[in-house]
Amino acid sequence: MNMSVRAKETIDACRFCWMCRHICPIGRATGQERNTARARALALSMVERGAEKLNSVAENLYECALCNACTHDCLTGWEPPAFTLEARREAALTGAMPAAIGDLVRRCMEWGNPFAPALPEETAKALREEERPSDTLLYLGESARYKSVASVRQALAVMKKSGAGFTVLAEEPSSGYALHFLTGDTEETVAQYKKCAQVLGQFKKIVVADGNDLLVMRRYYREAGVETAAETVSLWRFLSEQAGGRLRRGMQGAFTLQESCALARDLEEDDAHALAAALGEPAEMLLHGKECVFAGSLLMNEYIPETMACVAARRLEDAARAGAERVLVCDPSEYELMRANNAHGIEIVGLAEAVLEALS
Template identity: 25%
Template sequence: MLIEKYRKTIEACRFCPMCKVVCTVGNITKNEANYPRGKALILFTILKKMREFDEDIVERIYQCAICGLCKDWCISDYDIPELIMAARADIVNSGKIPSRVLKIYENIRKTENPYAMVNDEKISAVLDKEIRETGKRAKILYFIGDTAFSHPEIFEATIKIFNYTGIDFTILPKKNRGVELLYQLGFRKEAKRLAKENAEVINEADAEVLVTSDADEYLAFKREYPRLGASLNPDIKIMHITEYINLLLQKNKLSFSRKINKSVTYHDPSSLGRYLGIHEPPREVIKAIPGIEFKGMKWNRSRARSCGASGGLLFTNPEIAAKAAENIIDEATEIGAEIVVTASPLCRQSVGDCKKLRNSSIEVYDIAELIVKAF
């Protein structure tokens, strides 16, 4: 079993309540079995062959946002998210996959995205309007990512930024299939196959820089592709859109002509902030827009709260994800922000949906959507 590799984590965490205070899912569900200690205790019984994966245990293992707050909080650096992802892969290998999780897998297998999105008319309209030629050779290769692909307003805004600055760019001729969600849900074989296929297409495109809007796929390029044996050409520089835009600003290749006279806060996506340490580029980009009053969240950077979308939670347990997103809206309201900006289409979806449900007056945008408002 893959959890064997994390025996030390299991043995240490089953006695420890120290990161309970920050656990996203535990503090929403108030279920002891959902905190890191509870999960470790459950997996200890599996490791010792006292129990097998049953419906209840499987449910506990999928009720985790893989948000990494527990790992960040831990002074001993035990890695609960890696343990949970290994346990999920063991569940997949055992065939005891819950139907909600299997549905996501089937959606990806059949339609190449977790949303089972088959009607591409709106997307095609945006691509036809903004790009004359896809799949051509260019300096910048824009990897849209499957969540941004299902929200044309995000990639439309990003493409507008490229066009506005006159950058030579292209997008992949095929859909931009996501690897991170499959990996986090435990489907390692499928994640490996997709990562290898994506790497082949990306390498063939022969670009200098690979830019993505998708914070989770950025994490996949940096962390999952190497461990899945999917080799991206080492000469290709991989950048998140916030890093690339910040670079354009530093080189005076991007400027703003309109003011946005609003107070704006930034929600750090776990994948971009906590896992990859990219905290400052998005803040610098937002602060560069004239008129904006930047208001920092109380919980920020590596200690930022999770919006609950990651780890597949938005798909498997949307009611828990919605509660986590409420925390973001509440915190933004508390600090007096009028706009919440994030740099992950998945976070934008989660926090944006929550804003609609709550009928909050706070506006929620992906960073690219905010930028084009200042052109």
């Protein structure tokens, strides 16, 4: 297998401490041993030694959410998701991808997103109404644009209410997140990074609504040598700076926060938590902040919907155990999947919606 020395060393460095078995959100949901960093490392070490073919372990590669929870706790000090991503790249380059993943990659190439050939009409209309000249761009991301009309509506409303001057793009380029997730940094992925960076470079500031897009723009563009002159900032940091001092405290009922793993863990941003704390006193779920637990991906929902339903439901169990009547959710994917798999009668609210309420 064509993998970096670092990835090969990570595969062989596993000390079988079992920590990733306890914290992997996919393993927690499915209860299957194969859904751990340890099991994936073992499978890939067999491929590396010629005892298995890559296509025989390929499906397992795409069951990892790349949430980095195992990196945070792995005894080796390495990043297990890095070898998963390199193996996905190898699968893409050698034709070992499962058919469902191949379909998603084709959609990314043909449609510019993995979900649909055109935007939902309500989203398209809302974006057309908000397109205007400005040096600040609200970048919504494809999960919200194609799969979460509510997240689009909430982000637009809270930006307007904050008093910020901004614009949106009816034809927003993909950040490259989906292609990166599915195939690693292939030539096609880097081409999407460059195309997006070029568009972003026409603005002074980019307010990014989805943590996964911000992670790609900040980390993977740099690693691929792609630069943009624009300043990138998460929606939560922007709102903290723009309107944090004007929020009315006093959210009713017990509530908790479902943070974005990309922001809280990978980018070490705690602005969403600061906003939630400005609204009242959030109850903390088991594992939060840098240890927060992934609660679902709309991209993965395209090929393993039952697992995503289970992942979201397990996180809602954490919220129920924390005594929360309401969960404030940062990412559009987790917002939609928690709403769709809510067996506890907990109110699921977008963090943007909660901030909007407190600004009214």
